[in-house]
Amino acid sequence: MLEVRKIHYSIGGNKIIDGVSTTFGTGGFHVIVGPNGSGKSTFLKIFSGELRPTAGEVMYDGIDVCSMKKDALARIRSVMSQNPELHFPLCVYDIVMMGRYPHFGMVHTSHDDEVCRMAMDQAGVSLFADRDYLTLSGGEQQRVQFARTLAQIWDPIIGKNRYVFLDEAVSHLDLKYQHQVLSLARGLTSQEVTVIAILHDINLAINYADRILFLKKGKVSYDVQEKSQIKGEIIRDVFDIDAKVIDSGMAGRPVIVF
Numbered sequence: 202m203l204e205v206r207k208i209h210y211s212i213g214g215n216k217i218i219d220g221v222s223t224t225f226g227t228g229g230f231h232v233i234v235g236p237n238g239s240g241k242s243t244f245l246k247i248f249s250g251e252l253r254p255t256a257g258e259v260m261y262d263g264i265d266v267c268s269m270k271k272d273a274l275a276r277i278r279s280v281m282s283q284n285p286e287l288h289f290p291l292c293v294y295d296i297v298m299m300g301r302y303p304h305f306g307m308v309h310t311s312h313d314d315e316v317c318r319m320a321m322d323q324a325g326v327s328l329f330a331d332r333d334y335l336t337l338s339g340g341e342q343q344r345v346q347f348a349r350t351l352a353q354i355w356d357p358i359i360g361k362n363r364y365v366f367l368d369e370a371v372s373h374l375d376l377k378y379q380h381q382v383l384s385l386a387r388g389l390t391s392q393e394v395t396v397i398a399i400l401h402d403i404n405l406a407i408n409y410a411d412r413i414l415f416l417k418k419g420k421v422s423y424d425v426q427e428k429s430q431i432k433g434e435i436i437r438d439v440f441d442i443d444a445k446v447i448d449s450g451m452a453g454r455p456v457i458v459f
């Protein structure tokens with residue numbers, strides 16, 4: 202279980218995250234939504250261990266993330282950001298192999314190679330294996346990064362839970378691949394992998410999430426466990442826009458119409 206306790210984060214006296222406490226249960230698909238500037242990406246960077254909070258604690262199965270070694274943390278959690286930067290040519294296979302770095306010493310093994318091949322197959326990028334990553338479209342690069350993310354947490358670790366964090370990871374994908382990536386991420390939960398995703402599209406969130414956290418001004422304004430609880434009033438309060446919540450005909454999956 203991932204637990205955040207009274208997390209604060211400030212820059213220059215400005216509160217970005219303001220006293221957030223919550224837990225992310227093992228094997229769930231948790232989605233964080235909110236307007237620009239609400240602190241979503243900062244929050245993810247804190248509980249992924251990239252940023253140290255101004256105050257508060259982040260606990261992975263009872264262990265403070267600040268006390269964990271980077272390589273040990275990297276073996277149990279992987280992060281896919283919206284715009285990963287790469288400024289030099291590298292083939293796709295090598296990008297995906299980066300996800301295996303925490304799992305081997307100087308030289309990768311045949312198992313690492315097999316994991317990368319399987320991850321590329323799942324992400325639909327095997328045909329790009331020998332391509333220069335920089336020659337791919339933005340959407341293709343996102344799918345490669347998802348393959349890297351899969352490769353990193355592919356192997357179960359005895360006594361440890363695994364986590365995948367997606368920070369607006371489908372932003373550059375067309376409709377087909379948005380659903381492909383989120384479906385694959387959703388499938389990870391059946392292996393007791395905890396998935397936490399930041400999404401802009403509230404309807405995508407409703408379609409895939411077990412739980413939706415609405416972040417506003419650095420605080421969790423709503424923690425929705427049952428998607429049927431989502432009302433137009435929540436959308437208006439969080440996003441400052443009027444919306445209708447209609448029945449999609451699929452149990453527990455309303456549709457938000459703007």
